[in-house]
Amino acid sequence: MIYTPICEMLGIKYPILQGGMAHISDANLAAAVSNGGGLGIISAANGNIDWIENEIDKAFSLTDKPFGVNVMLMGENIEQIAELIARKRVAAVTTGAGNPERYIPMWKDAGIKVMPVVASSALAKLMVRAGADALIAEGGESGGHVGDMTTMALIPQVCDAVDLPVVAAGGIADGRGLAAAFMLGAQGIQIGTRFLAATECAISRTYKDKLLKAGDGSTIVTGKRLGHPVRSLKSPFSRGYAKTEYTNISDEDLEMMAVGTLRAAVVDGDEKKGCFLAGQIVGLVNKEENAAKMIEEIFSDAENILNGAKKWVK
Amino acid sequence: MIYTPICEMLGIKYPILQGGMAHISDANLAAAVSNGGGLGIISAANGNIDWIENEIDKAFSLTDKPFGVNVMLMGENIEQIAELIARKRVAAVTTGAGNPERYIPMWKDAGIKVMPVVASSALAKLMVRAGADALIAEGGESGGHVGDMTTMALIPQVCDAVDLPVVAAGGIADGRGLAAAFMLGAQGIQIGTRFLAATECAISRTYKDKLLKAGDGSTIVTGKRLGHPVRSLKSPFSRGYAKTEYTNISDEDLEMMAVGTLRAAVVDGDEKKGCFLAGQIVGLVNKEENAAKMIEEIFSDAENILNGAKKWVK
Numbered sequence: 001m002i003y004t005p006i007c008e009m010l011g012i013k014y015p016i017l018q019g020g021m022a023h024i025s026d027a028n029l030a031a032a033v034s035n036g037g038g039l040g041i042i043s044a045a046n047g048n049i050d051w052i053e054n055e056i057d058k059a060f061s062l063t064d065k066p067f068g069v070n071v072m073l074m075g076e077n078i079e080q081i082a083e084l085i086a087r088k089r090v091a092a093v094t095t096g097a098g099n100p101e102r103y104i105p106m107w108k109d110a111g112i113k114v115m116p117v118v119a120s121s122a123l124a125k126l127m128v129r130a131g132a133d134a135l136i137a138e139g140g141e142s143g144g145h146v147g148d149m150t151t152m153a154l155i156p157q158v159c160d161a162v163d164l165p166v167v168a169a170g171g172i173a174d175g176r177g178l179a180a181a182f183m184l185g186a187q188g189i190q191i192g193t194r195f196l197a198a199t200e201c202a203i204s205r206t207y208k209d210k211l212l213k214a215g216d217g218s219t220i221v222t223g224k225r226l227g228h229p230v231r232s233l234k235s236p237f238s239r240g241y242a243k244t245e246y247t248n249i250s251d252e253d254l255e256m257m258a259v260g261t262l263r264a265a266v267v268d269g270d271e272k273k274g275c276f277l278a279g280q281i282v283g284l285v286n287k288e289e290n291a292a293k294m295i296e297e298i299f300s301d302a303e304n305i306l307n308g309a310k311k312w313v314k
Numbered sequence: 315m316i317y318t319p320i321c322e323m324l325g326i327k328y329p330i331l332q333g334g335m336a337h338i339s340d341a342n343l344a345a346a347v348s349n350g351g352g353l354g355i356i357s358a359a360n361g362n363i364d365w366i367e368n369e370i371d372k373a374f375s376l377t378d379k380p381f382g383v384n385v386m387l388m389g390e391n392i393e394q395i396a397e398l399i400a401r402k403r404v405a406a407v408t409t410g411a412g413n414p415e416r417y418i419p420m421w422k423d424a425g426i427k428v429m430p431v432v433a434s435s436a437l438a439k440l441m442v443r444a445g446a447d448a449l450i451a452e453g454g455e456s457g458g459h460v461g462d463m464t465t466m467a468l469i470p471q472v473c474d475a476v477d478l479p480v481v482a483a484g485g486i487a488d489g490r491g492l493a494a495a496f497m498l499g500a501q502g503i504q505i506g507t508r509f510l511a512a513t514e515c516a517i518s519r520t521y522k523d524k525l526l527k528a529g530d531g532s533t534i535v536t537g538k539r540l541g542h543p544v545r546s547l548k549s550p551f552s553r554g555y556a557k558t559e560y561t562n563i564s565d566e567d568l569e570m571m572a573v574g575t576l577r578a579a580v581v582d583g584d585e586k587k588g589c590f591l592a593g594q595i596v597g598l599v600n601k602e603e604n605a606a607k608m609i610e611e612i613f614s615d616a617e618n619i620l621n622g623a624k625k626w627v628k
Binding site: 001002003004015120121122139140141148149150151152153154156157158160170171172174176177179180181182183184185187215216217219220225245246248279280281283284303305306307309310311312313314 | 315316317318329434435436453454455462463464465466467468472485488490491493496498529530531534559560562594595597598617619623624626627628
């Protein structure tokens with residue numbers, strides 16, 4: 001059994017978090033991950049308070065295990081979302097796209113563990129001072145919004161910079177990735193892309209099939225010009241957008257090109273208009289199966305790999 | 315002691331290769347790495363046959379240990395360089411920027427081990443069919459010319475795709491990186507950025523000082539628009555180039571902007587005009603020391619980490 005301070009802190013069996021994926025991570029997925037022994041996470045990124053409250057209540061009805069909520073701090077209704085989370089006393093909050101400093105006291109008063117997502121050691125240090133309980137250090141090979149630093153380069157530098165437990169995210173889908181993250185100093189992992197292929201994940205059939213078919217050269221980063229790069233599967237939309245970035249199109253028109261494209265992928269499964277978010281590790285995702293089964297396989301493989309780590313030490 | 319099939323194949327003590335760095339990796343650096351127990355590598359990327367021959371001869375005089383040559387296949391005089399290498403019977407060739415297929419029989423006839431650098435599992439498979447002895451899978455967190463895939467995502471996917479030994483490159487500077495690479499399936503590592511800070515590396519003082527001062531957000535990738543992205547330290551040149559890529563400058567003028575900038579960094583130490591190549595792991599490079607000392611520290615740390623890999627397995 002692999003048991004780290006992250007398990008103890010969150011009251012979970014396996015030190016694995018499910019990434020908060022905007023417009024995707026709902027109560028069903030979060031509860032499936034939590035029931036499987038990890039920390040499921042509901043995404044509050046759509047900003048719809050009623051939907052978020054409903055999903056939190058639903059998750060409480062689907063699992064008696066801890067789960068969390070992910071808040072994108074540059075989204076809408078942040079104040080309201082932050083208060084809702086405190087009122088609901090979920091186990092944990094993960095935050096992205098900004099500085100959660102002002103909400104941390106309220107969450108901690110409610111007994112909630114706060115784990116900001118960081119993409120640099122500078123932000124990591126800031127989050128320690130703000131009172132974070134642990135950090136999720138995410139490399140730019142992840143899907144969705146990405147930073148510059150990769151997991152391999154980021155984790156040891158963040159671990160050197162702070163004394164908090166670090167959860168590694170980005171480029172991890174199996175026991176090998178977990179074992180590697182631990183060697184770099186992490187005490188837990190966060191997985192997004194592989195959970196997209198969970199039976200409990202309600203994305204369109206088209207989206208899922210594209211994930212299962214994808215290989216190691218299947219993703220692309222777009223949006224650098226506007227300062228918020230996003231990784232997705234190569235598709236008519238993402239390829240077209242990537243080319244357009246280098247034209248003399250206005251920033252406003254470029255921004256407009258992306259509106260509604262995530263919904264087109266997740267809900268409509270529109271191959272042409274959809275933006276199908278996925279990380280570089282998508283090539284290792286080849287099976288649709290229960291989240292719990294994924295988690296068990298990852299940890300059983302990781303245990304074998306860590307037990308055999310001395311293979312080349314004579 | 316860490317001993318893998320890569321050691322056996324190359325006749326070296328430690329499974330570590332020094333990256334072939336254009337206009338930097340000369341006989342002195344290569345011999346220092348080889349004398350330290352790794353595989354030093356001379357870069358043939360400047361295309362100057364006399365210089366390359368001279369450096370190879372010099373390396374033979376500086377070490378009785380195996381060393382190699384790196385060939386950039388899109389450079390000048392490739393045919394001549396390939397023949398020179400075969401004639402000199404160095405221990406190994408590493409190749410980048412293209413397909414070495416046509417030279418592999420000649421090199422193998424000369425008893426030379428051939429290790430192409432690959433950035434995707436598709437190229438990895440191609441290199442196996444071409445007769446490569448091992449592969450160097452390099453993630454885009456490395457310095458210099460970079461691919462899209464990161465080390466964390468690339469290594470397991472390449473290891474799944476081929477049966478050859480894989481050397482991991484990109485984002486590795488210490489024992490943690492080595493241990494992580496091994497967990498992903500690699501049997502050796504290649505290091506570039508840290509060796510830039512070796513006392514035996516003859517780059518300008520300015521270049522070295524910039525490396526030692528750099529942190530985890532200090533690098534930038536430029537050149538994507540022209541299809542050959544390069545990672546370097548943020549500098550007046552690289553920041554300026556990055557901005558210019560999104561303007562309506564012609565491709566020819568953009569290309570011209572970069573001419574002579576590597577020399578300006580390596581030889582002249584020109585802070586303004588120089589393009590100071592470095593990988594994302596540069597934040598972990600804080601000391602100038604002998605290459606041999608670096609290697610010993612990396613392997614002694616890695617051994618401890620691998621021996622303690624079961625730390626969280628209960």
